[in-house]
Amino acid sequence: MGQNSNQKGKNGRIINCKNEIHEKEAANINSNLGKHSGIGPLTPLQRREEAFQIRQNAAQFQRDLPLPGHPCNGDENLYANKIGNFSKTLPHNKLGEVDIDAYNIFIQALTTGNPDIFEAIPLGGIMKLANPQGSYAYDLMGPDSHHLTMLVPPTFSSVWRASEMAEDYWGALTRDVAFINYDTNPLTIEAAADLSKFSDFRGPKQDGVVTTKTLFRGNLPGDLVGPYISQFFYKDIPFGNKTVIQRYNSPVCGNNFMVSYDKWLDIQNGELPNSSITFDSPLRYIRNGRDLGQWVHVDFTYQSTLTACLVLLSFGSRALDPQNPYLNSRTQDGFVTFGTAQFLDFVTKAARLALEAAWFQKFLVQRVLRPEAFGGCVQNNLTGATTYPINKELFKSNALTKIFSKYGTYLLPMAYPEGSPNHPAYPAGHACIAGACVTILKAFFNESFIIPDPVVASADGISLLPYSGEALTVGGELNKLASNISIGRNLAGVHWRSDSNSGLKLGESVAIQILQDYKNTYNENFNGFTLTKFDGTTIII
Known part of the structure; x- marks a missing residue:
């Protein structure tokens, strides 16, 4: 032959x-x-x-493929002082408004792509912008980062934005409430009732209202089933010649930052924080919003889905996708193709491509401000220093009263001393990575496989308790993992819900096109990748 x-x-x-x-x-x-x-x-x-x-x-x-449009919310052209846009690390005035000359140089650098102009961007402190030139990168597989589009994010003055800010305030107020206690804790009960009052809150609801069972959860299939935290955060991880127990460093309760106006302004200007996180002991399983926020504070890009892949592999061949061509082979197993080597490669490979897509949208299209910056606008409005067009529904939220009573300002209490990363909010990079890598895992593993021996963390995070309830499937728990990763950043105060929702879908699009590129590269009799998208539809690639 x-x-x-x-x-x-x-x-x-x-x-x-x-x-x-x-x-x-x-x-x-x-x-x-x-x-x-x-x-x-x-x-x-x-x-x-x-x-x-x-x-x-x-x-x-x-x-x-058809060329997509790249719509944005129009805030940059609407507000001459750029209050609706990201400007962290650039110089700001006492109100936290960016120096317009500096912002214009920032825009000129992004418009031209000239590396010399990037070096001329004025900074307000010693912190630097996070890799804006990454938004121009090309890649040799999957979609070009400029060839994917997104929904328009909320505008500065919308009820949608106001509801997301209220959710972040409540996320800060309830960081130390154990997920297992959400149904009984007065703060989470009040948070659910308060968010239900917003006319355009887009988180999950039951019978038209936010409940303690939907509070701070995602909108994906499986997100509302079982414990708040995905089983992939609780199961032991087979890691080569050892087993990793998923107990982690846990910050002490009440360890919040940037609630002083002067410190908030310093951070917007790019100054270093003068405080640090204090950790509790012993190590704990993820049990509340603070623990989850810290996990996504120091994780490496594809850590969550790499560990999920290792856990899935420990379940054996029954957890593999039914279309795997080696499941019924009499003489062969998969390895380089349709086996461990490929699974681990693809679940890591997708991460950087997802970030390329995110960075293009962040810097070259959207440039959306971070929640901490919006918190400064709320502070200045309520102290009479400004009259920004913040939607009035936010000022009816009980969260603001509680924040001021506790901290003496209306700033958003942050879980990290440095606040958000030094790049725009929309979409969330963590969400894009999670969306892409989880989609890869759904293509290679059996989404219907029921996870054995499910557990939930105790209120103190010291132990794991048996979970008995509706069966938890691989597909549902992978979706939940993606939501935990993205919403964990919201609970820390560095992202909006829309950053998370749209980021997951952008990452999913990246992964689907990676799989599309590879579908014709195999010698095996293979009928294509089958997976369930985040919207619940099943596709074959």
Whole structure:
């Protein structure tokens, strides 16, 4: 078979070597190889042509997709003082409004992509912008970062934005309430009732209202089933020659930051914080919003989904996707393809591509302000220093009264001393990574597999308790993992719910197109990747 000059490649492509140039080249190859011992269905020349065609077809598929639009919320053109846009690390006045000349240089750098202009951006302190030139990067697989679009985020003055700010205030007030106690704690009960009053709150509800069973949860299938925290945060992790028990450093209760106006302004200008997180002992399982916020404070990019992959592998072949071509093989197991090596590679590979898509939207399209900056606007309005067009529904929230009573300001109490990262809010990078990597896992594993021996953390996080309730599936708990990762950043005060929701979907789009690029690269009889999207629809790639 390897000597045929006409060879049918994968997916019916014909590689034709019967022309004079190719015949001469093939002859030269054969003479140069001498005692070449390679075997296989294709000659070296045919293999080279096949590899070229696969890459060309993948690139052409991406090129021929419709060009998307890139809408934004219009705040940047609406407000001359740029109150609706990200400006952290640039110089600001006493109201926290950005220096317009500095902001214009920032925009000029982004518009031109000129590295020299990026070096000329004025800074207000010693902190630097987080890799804005990453928004121009190209990649050699999956979608181009500029070829994906997103929904328009909330505007500065909308009820939608006001409701998200109220949710972040309540997230700060309830950081130390154990998830297992949400149904009985007065603060979480009040938070649910308060958020229910907003005319445009877009978190999950039961019978039209926010309840303690939907509070701070995601909108994905499986998010409302079982414990708040995904089983992939609780199960022991097989990690090479050891087992990792998922107990982590836990900050002490009440350890909040940036509630002083002067410190808040310093951080907006890019100064270093003068305080740090104090940790409790012993190590604990994730049991409340503060623990979850700290986990997503110091995690590396794909940590959550890498560990989920390792846990899934420990469940054995029953947890693999039913379409895996080796499940019913009499003589073979998967490894390089449709096995451990590929699963681990893909679940890490998707992370950076998701960030490329996020960075394009963050810097070149959206430039949405962070919640901590909006908190400064609330503070200045309520002290009479400004009259920003913040929606009045926010000022009816009981969260503001409680925040002021506890801290003496209306600033958003932050879980991190440095506040948010130094890049725009929309979309959330953590959410994009989680959305992409979870989608990869759903393609390779059995979403219907029921997770054995489910557990929930005790109120103090010292132990795990048996969970008995509705069955927890791989698909539902992967979705919940993605929501935990993204909403954990909201509970820390650094993101909005819309950052999380849209980020998950952007990451999902990245992963789907990675799988699309790879679907024709296998020799096995393979019918395509099947997975359930975040909107509940099932697709075959």
